[in-house]
Amino acid sequence: MIATSRSPLIIVVHLSVLLLVALWTLPTAGLLISSLRDKDQLAVSGWWTALSTSSQNLTGRAASPEAQVEKDGKFVITGNLIEGGTSKVSAFGVRPMQPAAFEAGTSADIGDGQTLTVNEDGSYEIVSPTRMEGTRGQRIFFTAAVPPRFTLDNYREVLNAEGIGASFINSLTVAIPATIIPILVAAFCAYALAWMPFPGRAILIAVIVGLLVVPLQMSLIPLLKLYNGVGAFLGVPAKTYVGIWLAHMGFGLPLAVYLLRNYMAGLPREIMESARVDGASDFDIFVKIILPLSFPALASFAIFQFLWTWNDLLVAMVFLGTGNNELVLTGRLVNLLGSRGGNWEILTASAFITIIVPLIVFFSLQRYLVRGLLAGSVKGG
Amino acid sequence: MQQLLFAILTMVAGVLACVVYFFGTNWLLDKIFPSKGLTGPQASKNLRITNAIRPWLFMAPALFALGIYLVYPVFESVRLSLHDRSGQQFVGLSNFRWMLGDGEFRQSIFNNFLWLLVVPALSTFFGLVIAALTDRIWWGNIAKTLIFMPMAISFVGAAVIWKFVYDYRSEGSEQIGILNAIVVAMGGQPEAWMTIPFWNNFFLMVILIWIQTGFAMVILSAALRGIPEETIEAAVIDGANGFQIFFKIMVPQIWGTIAVVWTTITILVLKVFDIVLAMTNGQWQTQVLANLMFDWMFRGGGDFGRGASIAVVIMVLVIPIMIWNIRNATKEMER
Numbered sequence: 052m053i054a055t056s057r058s059p060l061i062i063v064v065h066l067s068v069l070l071l072v073a074l075w076t077l078p079t080a081g082l083l084i085s086s087l088r089d090k091d092q093l094a095v096s097g098w099w100t101a102l103s104t105s106s107q108n109l110t111g112r113a114a115s116p117e118a119q120v121e122k123d124g125k126f127v128i129t130g131n132l133i134e135g136g137t138s139k140v141s142a143f144g145v146r147p148m149q150p151a152a153f154e155a156g157t158s159a160d161i162g163d164g165q166t167l168t169v170n171e172d173g174s175y176e177i178v179s180p181t182r183m184e185g186t187r188g189q190r191i192f193f194t195a196a197v198p199p200r201f202t203l204d205n206y207r208e209v210l211n212a213e214g215i216g217a218s219f220i221n222s223l224t225v226a227i228p229a230t231i232i233p234i235l236v237a238a239f240c241a242y243a244l245a246w247m248p249f250p251g252r253a254i255l256i257a258v259i260v261g262l263l264v265v266p267l268q269m270s271l272i273p274l275l276k277l278y279n280g281v282g283a284f285l286g287v288p289a290k291t292y293v294g295i296w297l298a299h300m301g302f303g304l305p306l307a308v309y310l311l312r313n314y315m316a317g318l319p320r321e322i323m324e325s326a327r328v329d330g331a332s333d334f335d336i337f338v339k340i341i342l343p344l345s346f347p348a349l350a351s352f353a354i355f356q357f358l359w360t361w362n363d364l365l366v367a368m369v370f371l372g373t374g375n376n377e378l379v380l381t382g383r384l385v386n387l388l389g390s391r392g393g394n395w396e397i398l399t400a401s402a403f404i405t406i407i408v409p410l411i412v413f414f415s416l417q418r419y420l421v422r423g424l425l426a427g428s429v430k431g432g
Numbered sequence: 433m434q435q436l437l438f439a440i441l442t443m444v445a446g447v448l449a450c451v452v453y454f455f456g457t458n459w460l461l462d463k464i465f466p467s468k469g470l471t472g473p474q475a476s477k478n479l480r481i482t483n484a485i486r487p488w489l490f491m492a493p494a495l496f497a498l499g500i501y502l503v504y505p506v507f508e509s510v511r512l513s514l515h516d517r518s519g520q521q522f523v524g525l526s527n528f529r530w531m532l533g534d535g536e537f538r539q540s541i542f543n544n545f546l547w548l549l550v551v552p553a554l555s556t557f558f559g560l561v562i563a564a565l566t567d568r569i570w571w572g573n574i575a576k577t578l579i580f581m582p583m584a585i586s587f588v589g590a591a592v593i594w595k596f597v598y599d600y601r602s603e604g605s606e607q608i609g610i611l612n613a614i615v616v617a618m619g620g621q622p623e624a625w626m627t628i629p630f631w632n633n634f635f636l637m638v639i640l641i642w643i644q645t646g647f648a649m650v651i652l653s654a655a656l657r658g659i660p661e662e663t664i665e666a667a668v669i670d671g672a673n674g675f676q677i678f679f680k681i682m683v684p685q686i687w688g689t690i691a692v693v694w695t696t697i698t699i700l701v702l703k704v705f706d707i708v709l710a711m712t713n714g715q716w717q718t719q720v721l722a723n724l725m726f727d728w729m730f731r732g733g734g735d736f737g738r739g740a741s742i743a744v745v746i747m748v749l750v751i752p753i754m755i756w757n758i759r760n761a762t763k764e765m766e767r
Contacts, residue, residue: 060674064565065569067565068562068565068566068569068575071558071565071575071579072578072579075581075582075642075645075646076578077610078593078594078596078597078610078642079585079593081597082592082593082596085596093608094608095606095608096606096608097607097608097609098608098610099610099613220436223436223439224435224438224439225439227439227440228439228440228442228443232443232446232447233497235451236450236493236494236497237494239454239490239491239493239494240490240491240494240495243487243488243491244491247487247490249487252487253762253765256761256762256765257758257762259498260757260758260761261754261758262502264699264750264753264757265502265506265747265754266699266702266703266722266746266747266750267703268703268725268726268746268747269502269505269506269743269744269747270501270505270506270509271725271726271729272508272512272729272740273504273505273509273512273740274501275729276519276736292438292439292442296442297497297501300497301498301500301502302501302502304497304498304501305498305502332458332462334454334455334458334486337490358584362585362586362587362589364586364587364588364706365705365706368726369729376435381586381706384588384589384592384710385588385709385710388591388592388595388710395596398592398595398596399592399596402592402593406584406585406586406589409584409585409586410581410584410585412584413580413581413584414577417577421650424650424651
C-alpha cells in the first residue's frame, strides 16, 4: 500500500518481522519442546540442544556379589550399566571425585586385586581372584553420550501423580457454566439498553461503562465477607462452585452488556419497526430477530468469558477451596512452582496442559476474538 | 467426572431458569395489563404501563448481579477501609496513615509506577510497529497470529514460560535458561535475574508486554487500515518517505485509538497480580499493590481494613480513566 514496498527496505521489513515473531514464539516453543524431553536430559541441557547428543555424568551400580560366578578359578560379575539404551560410554571411574578416571574399554585396578572393565556399550566385568563379600554391588561412575530422547512420560506423571488431571476437570467445571449462564441475562439487558426507551437509560449505560474498569480488588473483601455470612446462615461451606459461577457472572456482565448493547444498537432500525408494525411485541422481536442476529457478538463474548474464567487465578483463590476436587489448573500450577520449583519436567508439562485449551480456542475462533476486541476495547481485561 | 456432570446440569438449570424468568414475567405483564383485543383509552393506558415496566423486567437479573458483585462492594470496600482488621471498629483514616509509613506499601506504589510508565508504552509501541510492518508483507497474517497468541495464555502459564527463560544455574554448569545461555555464550556471567532488586521489575514487565503487545497490535492494525488511502497517496505524491508517512500522516490520524489501547493496558497494569505472585510473590523488592492487597487479605487471618484500603488506592488510580471512558462513551452515543 505504500511506495516503499518495492524498495530494498522490504527485506529489512521481512527480517525485522521475522525477528519479532521469533522473540514472541521462542519462549512458548521452549516450554513445549522441554515438556517432551527426557527428564534427565532436560535437567542438564538447554531445550535448543534437544536434537543433539548430550554428554551426561551418570552413576550406576554393578550387580551384587551374590551374582558372581566362578570361571577359571576367578570370580566374575558381569552386566550392563545402560539397560536397553543406545548411549555410548566414554569414560568411567569408581570414586566420586574421579568419575572419569579410565577410558572405556580399559581395565581398572579397583583394589584387592580386583579389576573392572567397562566397555563402550555399557557392559562391565569385575574379575576377582577371591570370592567377593557383601550384598551391595560396586558403584560405578561413568560418562555417557546419550542420544536425544523424546517421551510423553512427563505428561503421564503430571496428569496422575501431580493432580493436573483432576485440576483440568475442575477448571472445566468452573469455566463452562460461568461462560454460558451470563449470556442470556446480558442479552436481555443489552436489548433493553439498546432499543427500549425509558427514563434514566443514558445514565445506566454510563454506569455500565464505568463498571467495566472497576478493579476486581474492590469486590474481593466485601464478597468474601458476604459469602462467609451466607454460608454460615445457610449452614453450607462458603467456598463452592455455585459461588464462583455467580462471581464470574457478576464480573463478566459489564463487558457482556457493553459488547452486546453496542452490537445491537448497530442493527438496522427498519427491521424492528417493520416487525412492530406487524404486531410483534418487544419480547418476540428480541427472541426471534435480535438474538439470532447477534450471534457474532454472543460468540465474541463467550470466547472472552471462557478465556478469562479458565485463565483466572485471583477469583478462584478467593472464592473456591483448595481441595483436590476444587483446585483449578492455574492454582495448581502456582503451587507446583512453589513445591517443585526445580523440576522443569513437571512444570513444563503442567504449564502446557494449562495453556493448551485456551490455545485451541484461540486458534479455532480467532476471528470472533478479534471482532470482540475491536468492539469492546474500553474494557481493561 | 461427576462434578463435570454437575456443572453441566447446573448450566442447563441456570439457562432454563433464565428462560422461565424472562418468558414468565413477560407473559404475566401482558396478562395483568392486556392491550391486545382492547380499544380506546384503556388499551393505550395499559400499553403505556407495560412499556414502562418491561425494560426493567428485561434488565432486572443483570442489574441485580451487577449491584451485588460490583456496585455494593465498591461502597463496602470504602467503608471497610475506614474500619479495623475485622471491620467492626471505626478507625477513621488510620489505615491510610499506616500505609504512608509502611515501607512495603511505598515499594509497591513505586513499582506500580514503574509498571505504569513502561508496560503501556512499550506494548503500544511494539503493537504499532508490528501492525505497520505486517501490513506490508505477504505472511503478515501468520506473523500477527503468532504474536497475538500469548493473549490466550494465562498469566500463570506465562509466568512458568518466562521463569524457564530466566532459569539460573550456578556458574560453570550448563545453563538451561535461554537468557543465561546467551549471556554465557557471549562471555558474561550467569545471573539469577529475579533476585536483582530494581531491575527484576523489568524482567517481570517483559512478561506482561509479551502478552499485551498482541492486543495493541490487533486494535491498532484495524485503525491503520481505516485510514483513508487519499491522505497517504497525497503524502507519497509530495515525496514523503516511509518514516515520514508513518509518523506524520498515519500516527496522528489514529491518536484516539492509541489512547484507548494505552488506557486499557494501564488499567490492566494497575491490577497486575498473577505474574508477581507466581514469579517472586513480592520478594526482592518486586511487590505491587494488587499482590500486597491479596497478602493483607489473608495475612494473619486476614486484615480486611488494610486490604480494603489498598483496594481503594487502586480504585482511586483507576477513576480518571473511568471518567474519561464514560465521557467518550456518552459522546459516541450522542453522535
